[in-house]
Every structure is written in C-alpha cells, then in structure tokens.
Amino acid sequence: MMDLDMVALFEAELLLCKVGPDQTVAVLSEGQVRADYAQAFLVAAQRLGAPAFHLNLPSVPSVGPLHQVGRTPLAGNRAAIEALKMADIVIDLMGLLFSQEQNEITATGTRMLLVWEPFSVLRDLFPTTDLRRRVEHGETMLGSARELRVTSPHGTDIRYRIGQYPVMTEYGYTDQPGRWDHFPSGFLLTQGDDGAVDGRVVLMPGDIINAFRRYIQSPVTLTVEGGMVTTIEGDGMDAALLRQYMDSFGDPRAYAVSHIGWGLNERANWHHFAATRELDNEIGVHALAFYGNVLFSTGPNTELGGTNDTACHLDMPLRGCSLYLDGQLIVEDGRILPPDMRAPARPVAA
Numbered sequence: 001m002m003d004l005d006m007v008a009l010f011e012a013e014l015l016l017c018k019v020g021p022d023q024t025v026a027v028l029s030e031g032q033v034r035a036d037y038a039q040a041f042l043v044a045a046q047r048l049g050a051p052a053f054h055l056n057l058p059s060v061p062s063v064g065p066l067h068q069v070g071r072t073p074l075a076g077n078r079a080a081i082e083a084l085k086m087a088d089i090v091i092d093l094m095g096l097l098f099s100q101e102q103n104e105i106t107a108t109g110t111r112m113l114l115v116w117e118p119f120s121v122l123r124d125l126f127p128t129t130d131l132r133r134r135v136e137h138g139e140t141m142l143g144s145a146r147e148l149r150v151t152s153p154h155g156t157d158i159r160y161r162i163g164q165y166p167v168m169t170e171y172g173y174t175d176q177p178g179r180w181d182h183f184p185s186g187f188l189l190t191q192g193d194d195g196a197v198d199g200r201v202v203l204m205p206g207d208i209i210n211a212f213r214r215y216i217q218s219p220v221t222l223t224v225e226g227g228m229v230t231t232i233e234g235d236g237m238d239a240a241l242l243r244q245y246m247d248s249f250g251d252p253r254a255y256a257v258s259h260i261g262w263g264l265n266e267r268a269n270w271h272h273f274a275a276t277r278e279l280d281n282e283i284g285v286h287a288l289a290f291y292g293n294v295l296f297s298t299g300p301n302t303e304l305g306g307t308n309d310t311a312c313h314l315d316m317p318l319r320g321c322s323l324y325l326d327g328q329l330i331v332e333d334g335r336i337l338p339p340d341m342r343a344p345a346r347p348v349a350a
C-alpha cells in the first residue's frame with residue numbers, strides 16, 4: 001500500500017528540485033533496498049507530470065549499500081550508466097557517493113539527489129530555502145579564504161591551506177545542472193590543498209565517529225603532517241578502535257585528511273545517535289549537519305575532484321570547536337558568528 005505521507009513529502013522535495021513536466025526523473029535502487037522510497041518517488045514525479053523511470057540493479061552482497069564508499073553495483077554496467085545520464089535528475093537510493101560513476105553521470109549535467117535516511121529523519125530535517133541561503137553564504141566565505149584553522153580548548157590546532165579544491169554545499173535539494181546533494185542535509189565543506197594540512201586534532205568525549213555511529217568516550221590525539229594522519233594516540237578504547245579500523249583497509253591513503261567544514265542545520269540533533277533505534281539504517285545526517293559542529297574527516301577526496309579513492313572514510317563531527325577563515329572567527333566554541341549564517345532562534349518551551 002502506498003504511504004501517502006511519503007508521496008506528499010517526496011513531491012514537496014521534487015518541487016524544491018524544480019522537477020516538472022519538462023524534467024525526466026530516474027530512480028536508482030538496488031535489490032529490495034528502499035523499495036518503498038522508489039515507488040513513492042515514482043508516484044510523486046507522476047503527480048508533477050514528470051516522466052520517470054526506475055532503474056533497479058541486482059544487489060552485490062560483497063559491496064552492500066553504502067558499506068564501502070565508492071564501490072557500487074553500478075560499476076561496469078555501461079547500459080545503466082548511460083540511461084542515468086539521459087535523465088535530468090537521478091534519485092539515488094543506492095549510495096553512489098565517492099564513485100567514478102557518480103562523477104561521470106553528474107559531469108553530463110544530470111543532477112543527483114542521494115536519499116537514504118529513515119523516513120522520520122527525512123521528515124524532521126526537511127530542507128528549507130532559508131537553510132540553503134545560509135549554507136550558500138558560508139560557501140562564499142569559504143570559497144574566498146586561503147587558510148582554514150580549527151582550534152579547541154582541549155588542544156586541537158590544525159591549519160588547512162585551501163583554494164586548490166572547490167567548496168561543496170549540502171542543503172538537502174538540488175535544482176542546478178550537474179549538482180549533487182543529499183536529502184536532508186545542512187553543511188558545507190572543502191578540502192585542504194595537497195600536502196598542506198598540518199597540526200593536531202584532539203577528539204574529546206561527545207565528538208562523533210560517524211562510521212561507528214558512536215560518541216568518543218576517551219580522548220584521542222591525531223597528529224597531521226603534510227595532509228596525512230601520522231599518529232593516533234590515546235589510552236582509551238577509542239584510539240585503539242580508530243587505529244585498528246583504519247589499518248584494516250590495508251591502504252596508506254586511508255590516513256589522508258579529507259574534507260573540512262561546518263554544520264548549519266539547527267534542527268539536526270547532536271544527541272540523535274543516543275536516541276535512535278535505526279543505527280544500521282542511516283548515514284547519520286543529524287551528526288554531520290548539527291549546528292555549529294566542525295566536520296573533520298579522513299580518507300577519499302574524489303568527491304571534490306581529487307585522486308584519492310580509498311574506501312576508508314571517516315567523518316568526525318567535533319563539538320565546541322572554533323574555526324577561522326584567514327584569521328576571521330567563523331565558529332566560536334560551537335557557535336556560528338556571521339549573522340547571515342546564523343539560524344533563527346528556536347522557540348523556547350514554555
């Protein structure tokens with residue numbers, strides 16, 4: 001039975017993406033994964049008068065949806081790739097992020113929207129034009145800066161020379177040719193210049209290792225030299241987990257520092273992982289986008305046009321940090337300072 005709330009939400013999302021009768025919508029899925037989303041998107045597109053089709057690929061168990069970034073069942077399937085290029089927008093229910101196939105498809109002008117989160121997350125963090133405005137203000141600031149520095153009261157102090165790579169925005173919908181986004185979202189990022197990231201990141205209790213769906217419980221110090229994590233120190237279990245996990249890929253490129261940016265979604269909840277029962281079923285947008293987090297990450301950089309396609313990607317949203325662009329304070333102890341980026345205040349409960 002079709003879920004009418006789902007259809008209505010997806011119709012609103014497609015409207016934000018400027019889908020109409022002159023736009024072809026391709027829905028891409030794998031096996032039975034998110035089959036309800038696939039059907040609801042087709043009906044939503046139909047309601048808007050947009051031609052739509054569903055491209056469903058057999059599951060590849062050794063890859064698994066979103067388990068190994070950049071490795072997808074689409075790889076090598078030339079006919080499927082070509083069909084997706086013919087659409088105006090691809091609704092990606094599979095997780096093509098970091099794959100060569102995604103870059104090839106979006107390079108032709110086809111825009112792409114990743115949809116993966118549980119329905120409650122899609123509903124609760126439904127994108128707004130105001131969030132887009134604030135994220136794009138950040139894009140202008142980040143795009144004109146040449147140095148990004150992150151500090152914390154606990155000893156984090158790391159500098160990124162920037163400018164070699166573009167700025168990437170995520171506000172939850174896409175209406176521009178060739179642009180990728182993730183529904184829902186609310187942050188922005190860039191990547192340090194090759195070899196030009198140096199310093200130290202001290203992970204503290206409450207910071208998040210998104211891949212583990214887990215909060216740090218014991219301090220971990222990452223030393224970064226020339227864009228690579230060179231040591232992972234800490235007496236607790238978290239340092240051991242990080243060391244073992246990264247080592248398990250057998251890939252020295254896993255230790256590269258990847259994207260850096262900050263979160264702007266005031267409706268995303270830092271506490272989400274503590275409260276949800278869907279841990280295995282989500283990317284963790286609440287963690288990535290919560291307001292005022294500094295999103296530090298390691299691993300691949302193909303997303304921003306780099307050549308590192310390691311399958312080991314760690315997003316680490318940090319709390320209470322400060323972030324500077326060319327010496328100008330942008331995030332102060334987890335608070336967003338520029339007025340044009342600040343979220344409207346939440347109503348105070350009576």
Ligand SMILES: [Fe+2]
Pocket residue numbers: 259297313314315
């Ligand atoms: Fe990431």
